Amino acid sequence: MTITAALVDATVAASVLAGLLLGPRLLRRPAPPEAGRTVAPEVLLVGVIALVYLNQLLCSAYLLRVHGGDVSFVTRYLPPGWFAQPDGNPLVRLVADQLPAPTLFGPTVLRVQAFLELPFVLLAYGTVLRRLSPALYRTVLGSGPLVWSAVLSYTVVFGAVEWGLPNPWTNQDLVIRAVSALLTAPLLTTLARRERGADRQPGAGGLLLFGASLWAIGQLVMVVYDTALLYNLGHLGARWPELLLALAVLTVTARWQPARPAGGPSVAALDAVLRRSLVLFLVPALAIRYSADFGTLLLAAGGALLVGALALWHRPVRDALLPLALGGAVGLAAAYLTVWLVIDVYYESALLRAMLALLVVMTLVCALADRLRSDERSVRTVS
Template sequence: MLFTVYVLRVHGGDASFVAKYLPEGWFALADGSTMRGLAEHFPRPELLAPSVLRVQAFLELPLVLLAYVTVLRWLDGGLYRRLAGSWLVWAASVSYTFVFCTVEWDLHNPYTVDDIVIRVCSAVLTPLLLHWLARQEEDGSERSSFAQMLLFAVSVWALGHLVLTVYDTALLYNLAHLGGRLPGALVALCVLVAARVASARLPAGESGIALSSVAGGLRWALLLFFVPALAVRYGVNFGTPFIALAAAMVICLTAAIRALRETLAGAGTARIALWAAQGVTALAVGAVVGYAAVRMVTDKYYEAGLLRGAGTGFAAVVAICAVTDRWLARRAV
């Protein structure tokens, strides 16, 4: 909003002074009567010049890291506390900041040097914030029952929807998009609150081998992706999609192997064969459901489609694993 006030008052509503340095999709300014009324009565608008890219440069890293560790906290509170209090937070901060600065330099503009300095400052302060937040937490537990995993999937979708709303309307300065995004954001917020309240009230539940392997694989994937996540994400857009895909596949494969070693340890040959059948069935159903969810809507940002597809596909995998685990347990009795 302050950026919009600055552009309306100081640049006559024309954002081309900065938009010419950046790709399309930025600076859809809100210029309705309310916004213009605020701008007209705002004192000393020239003092809002730092709102041009500089505030965004400071807040982008904590937004990303806080969202990531929040998801991990929902899945496994103990792992979150250990990770957020470890040196990996500093490694992730350096990794993400390097990626952000590389993108800044690729989109070189008169604010680039300022932004890089600000991002370096954010890279120092953000891990300190995460360490402090981790110290406030009590040791948590794993959340891997059927109901908890479904609520986890719903929570991640809702959080991701809110993050994409903030990304579009605030980080890209597209405040004019807020009206169209607000209803969906409010729904996502209500869903998120309901899912977290329900999850907190659920008793600790047990899970079978297939569902435990899914939860364990996700736990390991979140841990292993923590440091290289942003490099993999931007590799898709900045000329190295095959390297990014290969890195993602290696991480996923490693996470799966580690999870299976933990989950299948001591299981007999027959149970492992049944687990394999469960896994193939669940992955096939999840892939079909996720693909259908992606194709249902054409999204402005491909991340929105991936989020919807991953959420629905994961929920389907969890459901298939839980149902077949329960069926096999009854057959064994």
């Protein structure tokens, strides 16, 4: 076993344990009171993405100006799928021609993104939490122990991957990632504790709206990873419509809130599963993801199943077990179809579609079950 695999596996085990120890306590704790004003994680996420793409533009200009567009000096240390450059792009050429002291832009290769990657992924996760419930976001990312555990887990995983792909900049990247961790954790907790939004108890419409937000955030993350964090700015020409669509959906879902009637027990149980899953998976999420490539997949699968089982171990969930099980079965069938019908370059794209299909189908089935139960009670009352 390599050092990278050992580190990733150890992080999976430790992260799952941390999530299971810290998460349930937060789920039982009432949301802290609203305090002050803050900046929504969506806004900061867009800001970080802008910095990521600015770095990519400067990086491509640097590569063109200093290395004549030859990226072999860095790709020799990396697996396939990195540094697809936008050859012949007029904007890149213009910036390259105007770069003052071009050799000073060397850190745009690998190092700047090492600083930005951690806040990018955690702000994306925070946005998901806030879209489901601002109070949940305030509770979860306002928890110092949970946030520091997540930051430590993610930083160790990113560092292990860096170590597994050794290059002349590895040591610098490790230091940069440590600095990023020290700055990101207090930023997240400060912002979350000042969140003023109230708790939400969405009905079926609210969960469907959340599903749209979840898709948009996931799509945004995947496009940014492909076109920027893997330095494939040359792919942006084909993927910018996806990027704009994701941003548009995020904007619309932030402004448009459907009527929120009190959901029935089945919809409420599904909402509880989502909340519990997001809280419990926060710390181990990245370690489990990277186990597919760098660790022991069986260990990651076991950890994910354990966390998922605890997310389901909840009284309201057990009370609505039949509609949840039926919705889950039909939803898994729909998810399988979405995966089978489309061939993806990255398996995360298929996973995102499957998650969305599962959530939509389960929401509709649970809403139907609640409606039938309500109609049955009405008939009994009339009788």
